[in-house]
Amino acid sequence: EDPDTKIISLYIEGTKNGKDFKAALKKAALKKPVVLYKGGKSEAGKRATFGHTASMTSSVAVFNAVCSQANVMVTDSLEEMMDVLVMLSFAENITAGSGIALLGAGGGPSVFAGDVLEKEGLRLPALSPDTQQELKKVLPVDGSIFANPLDTPNMASPAAIQQALAIMGKMPEVHMMAYHQGFHPISRWGMNRFSSNEFKRDFVAALLNAERENGKPVFAVLRPPMDLSGMEEFLDVSSALVKAKLPVFYDLEKFAKALSRVVYWKRRRQGLPSNALL
The missing domain is CATH 3.40.50.261 (Succinyl-CoA synthetase domains)
Known part of the structure; x- marks a missing residue:
């Protein structure tokens, strides 16, 4: 009460x-x-x-x-409970839809992310030819994979992140968006590329603007570094996102599981079929 x-x-x-x-x-x-x-x-x-x-x-x-x-x-663990609580606390605009747009740097991490998200019953809608063409106008074509998950060589740049989220977020089949960082050498922590005030300001703004523009939740999945040299930069960026009230997760599999739990709960609450996510 x-x-x-x-x-x-x-x-x-x-x-x-x-x-x-x-x-x-x-x-x-x-x-x-x-x-x-x-x-x-x-x-x-x-x-x-x-x-x-x-x-x-x-x-x-x-x-x-x-x-x-x-x-x-x-939940299956106390750690998963914390992830679900973060999801509910920081992403109040999650709907009962399970379509997600995923982007980040690195083909391997993108493939892995797609696998774990679909394993948990979430969907990564295919990009239409029009959406692909729109992305190609603002992102480099060489070395890029214009699919969902989206992978481009400059996907550690706040400007590229914001442009991609804005375009993919317009898709009606997409109900939420996620950006992953730190899973590939392109976005490796500890090289002082992400610790500047300018980067943090623009990175936070890119995610917030995408959420505001499309009215859909945006998540950040940041992989913690395995070495001490990158930890300070990682914590600095993570702190900036949390202060902006953006939901931050540190493991792709745990993120997918928590998100699936909340979407499944939303569907049941709205009286929608809960035997499968749609």
Whole structure:
């Protein structure tokens, strides 16, 4: 009932009154998104749960069925819960549509990103010939792959990012957009290319302008560097995005899973078919 509470998240090991818990869960989920992680799903976890809270854990299948009936988002880990909470907190304009436009530098990362997004039930709509031609007018043709995911050699440039997002965001089949960085040497951290105030200002503006222009959420997926030399630059850019209230994720697979959870939840909430994302 608290008007200042926008999202409810729960870590729960068990319940002593299943009927009351189910009723409270359904009541809460009708008003606000509820995200839940249940501990004690394995035999070892059940033993630890009993020693921790003296509560008996119910069947995982029964517990999941109760949550599904109430349209509660059940995550597989606490880390996934955090990703879903970020998604709900920073991307309030997510719709029930699953079409996503993805762009970044590097053919390999783009292929991998496409695979993990579709694995989670999300769609990457093909670019029409008109959209491809529009992109070719503002982006380099040599070395580029004009598809979805979009991959061009200059896709670490804020100007190129903004132009590409603006064009792809106009597609009616696209309901959201994501930019990935740090997964390819072109956008590698630690070379002082992204730490300038000018780059951070223009990069943040590119994502915000694309979101404002098309009315569709824009996500950033930044891969943390494996070396200390790049960490300072990575944290600097990540901080600039967070301060601008842009949703930032650090792993393509975890991003895809969290996004799928939220879209699936939106579909159920709107009474749309939930057996498959459309």
